[in-house]
Amino acid sequence: MSTADVSGKSLAELVSLRGRRAVVTGGARGLGKAIASRLAEAGAALLIGDLDEEQATAAAKELAERHGVPAIGAAMDVTDAAAVATAADRAVAELGGLEIWVNNAGIFPAVPLLEMTEETWDQVFAVNARGVFVGAREAARRMSAGRPGRGGVIVNIVSTAGFRGSAPGLAAYVGSKHAVRGLTRELALELAPLGIRVLGVAPSFVPTEGNLAMAAAAGVNLDEIPPTDLMLNSPIGRIGTPDDIARVALFCASDLSAFMTGSTLLADGGDTA
Template identity: 35%
Template sequence: MHIKELFDLSDKTAIVTGGGRGLGEQIAEGLAEAGANVVLCSRKVEACQEVAERLQQEKGVTTLALSCDITSPSDVKMVVEKTIEEFGSIDILINNSGATWGAPAAEMPLEAWKKVIDVNVTGTFLMAQEAGKKMIQQKSGKIINIASVAGLGGAHPRYMDTIGYNTSKGAVITFTKDLAAKWGQYNINVNAIAPGFFPTKMSKVLIEQGEDYLLDMTPLKRFGSEKDLKGAAVFLASGASDFITGDVLIVDGGTHAL
């Protein structure tokens, strides 16, 4: 197979949770540029609708925007059913929706902890479980969970006092590896991307407070750009990664290497 064919996503269908802004929007754009039809879903359906319309006009793919709270089993089931109804298959799932909360560990409110874990871990599980049922029937599929470098180990309390978020992303990494072990028999690849620091609404305050420190700890001396996740996502979603599963692709400008 020619190398261009390995990265071609024409006639594939991808679901991107949290696709209306930030990293989800960037990933959705990359998948659309590779030829995939894209279903965007989040609680803020208006943002998803705007991105869906732009991708359809600019990239020439078919898109669908849906309202979805990924912690709601009924919402998740609806997204999967509507995707199958519209496109006939689910080839790619990007679990990108996430939540965070900043507080010292001794002061972390229980409700905040539960919210972060529910969205980042339970929501990822629910989407993977429901979409995975279709992929098992198809005997094919690519699941890509968006983790974080924060899930690779401890973080400096001065700059990232987010124990619930860090814990949840560590859980996503382990979930990815275990699901890959369970579903490889069905020809389903399950991998994760662990982004470093990208300027988004979620990371805005963190970057503002620790910009000099974060850049000093990044060998490439910059934050992630609006294109730096596209290639990673398309690679893991495409035939180019068919023999890769249970892996975590770190996209952080080298921060983890220090």
């Protein structure tokens, strides 16, 4: 099935997500919440999935009031296939359908390879790689069920770590993100006949609650590190913000990217160039 030619649409129509329903995993805070906010601003109804159901519900309420769209929060552990399926069913039942799914949930414990246990390795892959597989599978099932020609978009949050080594102690994280980048290409191939596009977004380091907590656990005080050091040789000359990444995710989810699938877009200030 071919995707629609949207050349005749206005710019406002290309950006608009009115009438579309989106799920964002790990969406209660940080990068996930920033993405959810931009999708809602563009008009999408939302289900925010997160391990912390209370925080997900609070984020959904905030975005619904700010942007005037339906939004609900749901408990979601992306390592639990049944929980992911339940959240996907709830999006269809309460929002009326599903056209956009953002696989954002991820973890990144810093453990030197010689000290890393199999349990830590497996947990990182369970969240970062298997969680993407399960989310994409459940999204695709609902995007295609009984809805010929509708299709949808799956956006996987990868990382610049999916293109290169990152830092000592991140072997599991780097391995999992390379897996997600490869999975993005394969999913695009398999789901194209269903009218489902699959794109990846690869951010560099962005200060979110999760990243700051990881740095603190590793004994690193980011306030004492010049932003230029954090960005290394970035041509942009500044560190990214969650909204820098959210805008790229919005591009992927909208008809602006209608002729794209299988690509992973670097959102890194040029740091990986």
